[in-house]
Amino acid sequence: WACFKLGVFVCLNCSGIHRNLSSRVKSIRLDFWEDELVEFMKSAGNAKARALYEKAIPPFYYRPQENDCNVLREQWIRAKYQRMEFSGETKYPPLSYTTGFYEGILWKKGKNNMQFQKRKFILSEREFTLTYYNKQDESKGPKAVISIKDLNATFQPQKIGHPHGLQISYQGDDHIRNLYVYHEGSEEIVSWYNAIRAARYAYLKTAYPTGSNEELVPKITRNYLKEGYMEKTGPLQKEAFKKRWFILDSENRKLLYLRDKLDAEELGVLFIGTESNGYSIKACAPKHARGN
Ligand SMILES: [Zn+2]
Known part of the structure; x- marks a missing residue:
């Protein structure tokens, strides 16, 4: 498949996402190709698009793989082509997941029931913590202050039953503690995910100062096998x-x-x-x- 406005070739999965973003898509085999379009595709192509749209991807930013859930793949394409977040130009205001601080409301599943409730979460890269509050009333203090040190986040749309479902796990006293959250907005939940990854990356850089990106990036978050x-x-x-x-x-x-x-x-x-x-x-x- 080819996006003939962007001049890139994409797989079937991604062609559907591109079509929804109204970047024009044609089948290489089944559609008619005017000579000028063929010439344009020859002059453009994926390598040139990468040089432009992937000029500066933060090392912590998650690049979706073929089997990843739809929200990750769609937001990757939007971030790359539509919002041009990786073009290397300085953004003002800065991209939310790059600031080291993230605050917002997520729907969180109750510990002992299936009900999702709105909870305020605050991620702090400076403190290396993820904090959440049980009630809208913050004066009672946080429900949990979670260390970034052994925190994992992984998208789990099927298990959680929401296309933006995210599982956040961390080491509790003698168990792993799992939180199941989502946000209605697809851009918002992927920003949360990458903000968590940014904080994890900053932590790993501190814990392993000599570690290369090749060593550290796979440790940022992991999907269960x-x-x-x-x-x-x-x-x-x-x-x-x-x-x-x-x-x-x-x-x-x-x-x-x-x-x-x-x-x-x-x-x-x-x-x-x-x-x-x-x-x-x-x-x-x-x-x-x-x-x-
Ligand atoms: Zn693809």
């Missing part, structure tokens, strides 16, 4: 099988299981192998493996 229901029995293996939600997390080779998929905390965790014996968990399929 696999999730879903399985049934498990107990330690005696005489217990009845119970349905649990399992999450495979590459960080520390963890297999977590939860009573249900939107629980605040896990019931248990298994560590797969040991790092000293060379175990790691990666997103790849062995040769001849069947798809999952």
